[in-house]
Amino acid sequence: MAAPLHPDCLTLLEMIRASGRQPLEAMETGPARAQYAAGRLVLQPPPPDVAETRDLRLPSGIAMRLYRPQGSRAEEVLPCLVFAHGGGWVFGDLATHDHLARSLCNASGCAVLAVDYRLAPEHPFPAAIDDYAEAIAHAAAHASGLGIDPTRLAVGGDSAGGNLAAVAALMARDGRLPALRLQLLLYPVTDMAQGHDSHARFTSGLPLTAAGMRWFRDRYAPEPASWADWRASPLRAAELSGTAPAFVLTVGHDPLCDEGCDYARRLEREGVPVSHLHVAGLLHGALTMCAVIRPALDLIAMAGLALRRGLA
Template sequence: MRALDAGCRRVLDLIRESGRPPLESLSPQAARAASAASRPLLQPDPPEVMEVRDLAGPVPMRLYRAGPGIRPCLLYLHGGGWVIGDLDSHDQLCRHMALLLDAVVVAVDYRLAPEHVFPAAVEDAALALRWVWEQAEALGIDATRLAVGGDSAGGNLAAVLCLMAREGGLPMPGYQLLLYPVTDLAAESAAYARHSQGYPLTAATMRWFIGHYTPEIEMRHDWRASPLRAQTLSGLPPAFVMTAGHDPLADEGIAYAQRLEDEGVSVIHLHVSDQMHACLTMGRFIPASALVLRQAADALRQFWNP
């Protein structure tokens, strides 16, 4: 039995005590409402930053600025299985990252499934990246220090943006910050068998997300949905990849980090064996989430300021 952080165990106890049904037993609309209701219970109070404002871009976005002047920028894609999550679900995390990075964070509110299936989220993420790069001067952003990042489904989208940029369709981000990312929608790794019950994200929950996002099996073979299936990962920007031991996505995240390294990409891989998926948005009960975010931010700041 793998060790599980005490904070994670407390969250699991709270979920059991609440009687909340698993997300895969709900409609997408009900799952969104349940996720939103749990947010204030699990997340710390959002810290103050110098500026927060919504942007009038091609897709809804929100800008967080840590301080005055031209700053580097992290374009952030939220998690939620492409089905749940929004600007508010990751507001606390984005504020925290802006302060840790002493930078600008731009969060993207991409379209969700099943109302908008693959590749809608990819298209929105690409529009956001291009727009932020083009509007960098007006936004007070240093376009030469523009990174992409995200957690879970957002990590998937961040990885895909880097692959698209390498193919010539987008500005190339300087760095990719991938936090327990989805990298293969086949959902066949051994980690799925290890995490079939008892966690906020189980194999069944993840397959429910995948089914809504990619209802046609052929979609899951596309590297824009499953970046681990890209023919090569060479030529991509440096990466920070975080994986969690108690997570059905652990094996594919580890495999992605290993392929990046094997194919000549500079990568820092942090595997937190006693943590579970979504721990980074449960900081009220899981203090280790702040440590992980600090390590991710330190890696990116070191890249920006060698």
């Protein structure tokens, strides 16, 4: 039996009920995106100040935003997290995850390079991982102009972004991307088959349910043949050994809970140093709802500390 939801999560669920919000599976992509973007104004605190932000573009045209933490000097060469936002590969952009990116930047003392990768269904798998990989390679190749240290790079993200980060860590292990010092996986998607028990446990009453995850998968990876591809399902990679040390966050009220826990256990079994934090009473998406779910601020601080230590 799952642990009880934290009172702040119960407040969030009551807010959702009062708003009359439709479940994802009842919505078309455009209105669902607009609903997600509008939620930021209610669910997130004002963004914290950082020392600098810089809007950039990859040669392909993909937008990025570079953050430098409070207290850093303009000439200081910093370690860097290349960050992929969540949103089921369908939602999200630099604005929806600005608070999280800034908070991780300040908590870690590292630069954060956030990537506005292409979204599905207009750009299905593997477009998102292709864009994210391009950003990581660009960060290493142009490190001096960005004020970052190419030998101290991390990848990370929440939910779908955690999926992209796990895939990127495998690519770096295989020499397809620059070497990494850490992978920061925040309630990640690791298996497109969606066969873990937590998908059967959480079918209603939460912001993300099993049906909602199927809605996202139908847009990002509509071909079942792609679900076994490790670039979509890193849990299905033949080997995880040799990837960068990992910080993995899972939460108890989440259809992704069991696959995230399985990924952390498998990393550890295969010799990868892992810090796995499981928070039983929280729900999926808490890190971008911390104006309501206040314990999420502590989780962001803990993730920032993991980055600080991993990139020291």
